[in-house]
Every structure is written in C-alpha cells, then in structure tokens.
Amino acid sequence: MRKVLAVFLLVSGFAFAQPHPTADLIVTNAKVYTVDKNQPRAEAVAVIADRIVAVGSTAEIDAWRGSDTKVIDAGGKLLLPGFNDSHVHFIDGGLQLDSVDLRNTSGPDDFARKIGERAKITAKGEWITGGDWDEEKWTPPQLPTRQVIDAVTPNTPVFVNRYDGHESLANSVALKLAGITSQTKSPAGGEIVRDKQGQPTGVLKDAAQELVFSKMPPLSHERRLRAAKRALAHAARLGVTSVQAMSADYDDIRVYSELSERGELTTRIYAAPMLATWKTEEQVGIRRAWGSPYLRVGAMKAFADGSLGSTTAYFFQPYNDAPNTRGLLSEEMQPLSKMRDRMMGADSAGLQLCIHAIGDQAISTVLDLFTDVEKAHGASDRRWRIEHAQHIAPKDFDRFASLNVIASMQPYHAIDDGRWAERRIGPERIKTTYAFRTLLDKGVRLAFGTDWSVAPLDPMKGLYAAVTRATLDGKNPNGWVPEQKIKLPEAVEAYTMGSAYAEFQEKEKGSITPGKLADMVLLSDDIFQLDPRKIGDVQVDLTMVGGKVVWSRGAGD
Numbered sequence: 001m002r003k004v005l006a007v008f009l010l011v012s013g014f015a016f017a018q019p020h021p022t023a024d025l026i027v028t029n030a031k032v033y034t035v036d037k038n039q040p041r042a043e044a045v046a047v048i049a050d051r052i053v054a055v056g057s058t059a060e061i062d063a064w065r066g067s068d069t070k071v072i073d074a075g076g077k078l079l080l081p082g083f084n085d086s087h088v089h090f091i092d093g094g095l096q097l098d099s100v101d102l103r104n105t106s107g108p109d110d111f112a113r114k115i116g117e118r119a120k121i122t123a124k125g126e127w128i129t130g131g132d133w134d135e136e137k138w139t140p141p142q143l144p145t146r147q148v149i150d151a152v153t154p155n156t157p158v159f160v161n162r163y164d165g166h167e168s169l170a171n172s173v174a175l176k177l178a179g180i181t182s183q184t185k186s187p188a189g190g191e192i193v194r195d196k197q198g199q200p201t202g203v204l205k206d207a208a209q210e211l212v213f214s215k216m217p218p219l220s221h222e223r224r225l226r227a228a229k230r231a232l233a234h235a236a237r238l239g240v241t242s243v244q245a246m247s248a249d250y251d252d253i254r255v256y257s258e259l260s261e262r263g264e265l266t267t268r269i270y271a272a273p274m275l276a277t278w279k280t281e282e283q284v285g286i287r288r289a290w291g292s293p294y295l296r297v298g299a300m301k302a303f304a305d306g307s308l309g310s311t312t313a314y315f316f317q318p319y320n321d322a323p324n325t326r327g328l329l330s331e332e333m334q335p336l337s338k339m340r341d342r343m344m345g346a347d348s349a350g351l352q353l354c355i356h357a358i359g360d361q362a363i364s365t366v367l368d369l370f371t372d373v374e375k376a377h378g379a380s381d382r383r384w385r386i387e388h389a390q391h392i393a394p395k396d397f398d399r400f401a402s403l404n405v406i407a408s409m410q411p412y413h414a415i416d417d418g419r420w421a422e423r424r425i426g427p428e429r430i431k432t433t434y435a436f437r438t439l440l441d442k443g444v445r446l447a448f449g450t451d452w453s454v455a456p457l458d459p460m461k462g463l464y465a466a467v468t469r470a471t472l473d474g475k476n477p478n479g480w481v482p483e484q485k486i487k488l489p490e491a492v493e494a495y496t497m498g499s500a501y502a503e504f505q506e507k508e509k510g511s512i513t514p515g516k517l518a519d520m521v522l523l524s525d526d527i528f529q530l531d532p533r534k535i536g537d538v539q540v541d542l543t544m545v546g547g548k549v550v551w552s553r554g555a556g557d
C-alpha cells in the first residue's frame with residue numbers, strides 16, 4: 001500500500017511542480033502526541049534543518065520525502081515533544097554522576113564505609129564532596145556526625161551534602177580548614193549543629209555551609225567541562241532536550257558557551273545565576289531569555305527560605321515535629337528590603353525572577369514582594385516564577401494566579417517528601433502541599449522539572465509522581481493527598497509547553513508544531529495507554545534535538 005503511494009507521489013511529483021522543498025528528516029509510523037491543541041494527534045513529522053515543517057498523516061508527510069531524506073520508522077511508538085526540565089542544577093548533577101554516592105546508605109556504618117573507600121582513591125589535597133545522603137532512610141533516622149567518618153578520613157577533607165542541598169556534613173579535617181570551633185557563631189540564615197557539650201557535630205545547615213564552601217578550592221574549568229559533558233549525555237538518554245539551570249555560576253555559563261560554540265550542546269540551556277549578581281547581566285544589556293536557541297541567560301535565581309527536609313522552609317506556624325522553629329528566611333531576605341531592592345533592580349533591567357520559596361510564609365512573602373515590584377513598575381509580561389512552591393497557604397492561590405506567577409515544581413519531590421511530610425507539618429497543611437490540582441484549577445501555569453541532582457533527572461519519574469502521587473515507600477498506592485493528582489496530559493503539558501512558557505520560549509518549543517524546533521522524543525511505551533503505576537519505568541528510545549538524533553537506544557552508551 002505504501003509502495004503504491006510512493007510511486008504515485010513520485011509520478012505526481014514529475015507531473016506537478018513540487019509544492020515545497022523535500023525534508024531532511026521524516027519520522028513516520030508514529031503515534032504523535034503534539035501538545036498542540038490545534039492538532040493534538042498525528043502519525044508523522046517532517047523536519048528541515050533544525051525545524052519542524054509539517055505534522056500530519058503518514059501520507060501527508062510522505063509528500064515531503066526526497067531521495068536524500070533520512071527516514072526514522074517509529075514502529076508505531078509514541079512521539080512527544082522533548083522534555084524541558086524547568087529546574088536543574090546541571091553541573092552539580094554532572095559532578096554527582098562522578099562522585100561518591102551516599103543516597104542509599106543503610107546507616108552510619110555503611111555511610112562511613114563508602115566515604116572510606118572514596119578516601120583511598122582521592123588524590124592528596126582533593127576534597128570528597130557530593131554524596132546526597134538522606135538520614136530519613138536510616139532506622140532510626142539520625143543526622144550523621146564527623147565522628148562517624150573521622151577515622152576513615154584522617155587526612156582527606158570531607159564535605160558531603162544532604163540530598164536536598166540544605167545541610168552538609170564536614171569531617172574534622174574540613175572543620176579545621178574552615179576554622180569552625182565550639183566558639184564559632186551560627187551565621188544568619190544558617191546553623192552549626194552542636195552536641196550536648198557544645199562541640200560542632202559536623203552538620204552545617206543552610207547558610208552555615210558557606211563557612212566551608214568558602215574555604216574549598218574552586219572547581220577547575222576542566223572539572224566543570226567534564227561534569228557538563230556527563231550531564232549532557234545523561235539528559236540526552238532521558239529525553240531531556242532543554243534544561244533551565246538554576247543558581248548557575250558564571251563559570252558554568254562559560255563552559256556552556258564553549259560547548260555551544262563547538263556544537264556539543266545536545267540539550268538547550270537557560271541559565272539563571274544568583275540574583276545578587278544581577279548587575280553583571282544588566283551592565284551588558286542582557287534581558288530575559290537573551291541568547292541563542294541553545295544557550296540563553298537573563299533569568300535570576302534567589303532563595304527565600306530553606307527546605308522542608310532540613311526544617312528550614314519558612315512557615316507561618318511552627319513545625320509539628322520541631323515546635324521550637326517555623327523555619328528560616330534565607331540570608332538574602334534579611335532584611336526584606338535587601339531582597340526588594342535587588343528584585344526592583346533586576347526587574348528594571350528586564351531580567352526574569354525565579355525565587356525559591358517552599359514554606360507557606362516564604363511563598364506569601366515572595367508574593368508580597370512581587371506585588372511591590374508590580375506596583376512600582378506597572379504590570380507587564382514578566383513571567384515571575386516561584387521555584388518549588390511546595391506549601392501554599394490557601395489564602396495565597398488567588399494571588400498566585402492574579403500576579404501570573406508560574407509555579408515551577410518538581411513532582412518527584414512530592415512522592416519523596418510524602419513519606420514523612422505529614423509528621424513534619426501536620427494533617428491540615430499537607431492539603432495544599434504540592435497542590436498541582438488546585439494551582440491548575442486556579443489558572444496558575446505549572447512548569448515541571450526535577451531539581452536534579454536533588455532528585456533523578458528522569459522525566460518519566462516526574463510524570464509518574466504527578467499522576468499517581470504514590471509515595472516512594474509504597475504506603476500511599478492510591479496517592480498521597482490524592483485530591484492534588486493531575487491527569488497525564490496536564491503533566492505532559494507542564495513538562496513541555498509549561499516549561500517552555502516559563503522561559504519565554506513557547507513559540508519556539510514545547511510542542512510538535514510546524515515552525516518550532518525539532519526537539520522530540522520517542523518512548524518505549526505509550527504512556528497514555530499504560531497503567532499509570534508503570535509510567536516511571538518507561539524508557540526513551542530516541543532523543544532528537546534540533547533535528548539531530550542525540551541519543552538512540554542500542555546506539556548510545
């Protein structure tokens with residue numbers, strides 16, 4: 001049948017003038033799910049250079065076929081727009097792929113053993129970092145201490161972070177290099193955890209981590225480059241065709257720029273350095289979403305508070321399991337006028353604001369600040385973002401919507417935190433925790449991502465989390481706070497168009513639409529037909545960025 005059609009087209013091609021040039025690439029025999037309301041489903045896609053030129057039936061797209069057209073037969077599989085992760089720590093992720101993995105240690109002994117093994121292969125003068133430990137997985141949960149690892153690291157400085165990045169453990173060597181003693185005071189927005197004798201245990205929370213970070217040798221350009229390459233390969237394999245790199249160092253951007261120039265960026269990057277540095281971008285006239293299709297800047301990231309796991313997310317009411325605290329406003333927010341001035345400055349310069357806020361009062365305070373900026377500068381299309389937006393006070397949803405603030409959220413965190421969040425904040429506050437459903441119903445735009453390396457970069461895990469809310473411990477098979485589940489098409493949209501919108505790129509990517517960049521992924525299974533419980537195991541068979549195949553199962557690593 002198809003052969004007959006091809007012959008017919010060939011003949012008709014001779015008989016009539018070609019209506020259009022031939023495609024460089026055709027993906028055919030696919031179930032195309034476009035995330036474009038004008039044409040939700042199709043069978044095939046034609047690409048010229050780095051753009052999609054046509055989306056339609058197999059026959060329609062065959063008309064774009066020429067003698068040099070590369071054809072990918074999708075074998076009836078599902079083709080989606082590439083995933084756009086709206087919140088990653090890309091270099092950290094690459095470094096994590098390269099560093100000691102403490103994520104699944106069974107307890108303090110196992111923790112010490114892994115660090116000890118690493119110390120044996122660590123060059124003199126080099127630090128052991130990374131780790132992403134999670135004491136909540138130990139029975140009983142208990143924060144690690146320097147005493148646990150000192151014996152196996154007598155000469156190697158260690159500073160390994162909790163998986164959420166809000167606390168880290170230093171060994172005695174590192175504490176000494178940082179000059180931290182029983183006399184050292186905790187800085188604003190941070191805490192030096194102490195034992196009963198008043199001695200530092202080695203755990204440093206939030207801003208206190210800076211006491212050690214500031215004494216660590218900076219990452220070399222080569223190390224960053226290696227990390228970026230690891231991260232790019234990982235993203236390609238997982239179908240992540242765009243990332244929005246939060247809290248990026250300018251040295252990271254230098255690496256991305258170098259890779260972009262060499263044509264080695266296989267994932268598009270929108271980099272958001274810290275708001276405190278906004279003048280650096282303003283001075284050279286950089287505005288929101290400035291750059292090339294592969295590398296953009298012009299967004300600024302700031303922190304309003306800490307994390308739920310570290311009891312540093314800032315709430316109106318105290319923590320249920322730590323009634324002496326309701327969290328901490330970040331150092332950047334103390335005093336508030338400091339943050340307001342920076343936001344005003346960056347906004348005047350046309351820069352986009354991405355503010356990390358997790359606790360309900362932190363979110364509320366950021367909304368207050370956004371309101372102040374809007375009052376001062378007038379309304380416009382700014383696409384302010386609250387990163388994480390985890391625990392929203394019921395009174396704030398309408399404000400969130402009316403200020404057009406984007407909720408940049410990471411569904412995987414919900415099924416992770418859902419294991420213990422209720423113990424921490426109680427039965428009432430969890431009702432509006434990771435409130436995907438309420439946010440969509442209120443008309444707030446969602447942009448999905450992972451916070452990698454805090455959580456896995458795999459978009460399938462995020463989709464699974466958003467639609468099932470089944471916690472990782474298996475205790476909530478029908479969903480933790482199930483009222484906040486969303487439907488798979490909504491989750492896919494948040495992970496594609498939603499994230500594209502959050503970086504001002506909804507006309508360039510986010511759907512399979514003629515004229516847009518040819519960023520697409522082919523999945524091993526049709527997630528729309530699958531039992532939702534299995535979505536997290538679906539794999540990416542092929543990843544295409546700008547019409548180039550950057551990963552294909554069997555051909556890749």
Ligand SMILES: [Zn+2]
Binds near residue numbers: 087
């Ligand atoms: Zn983050």
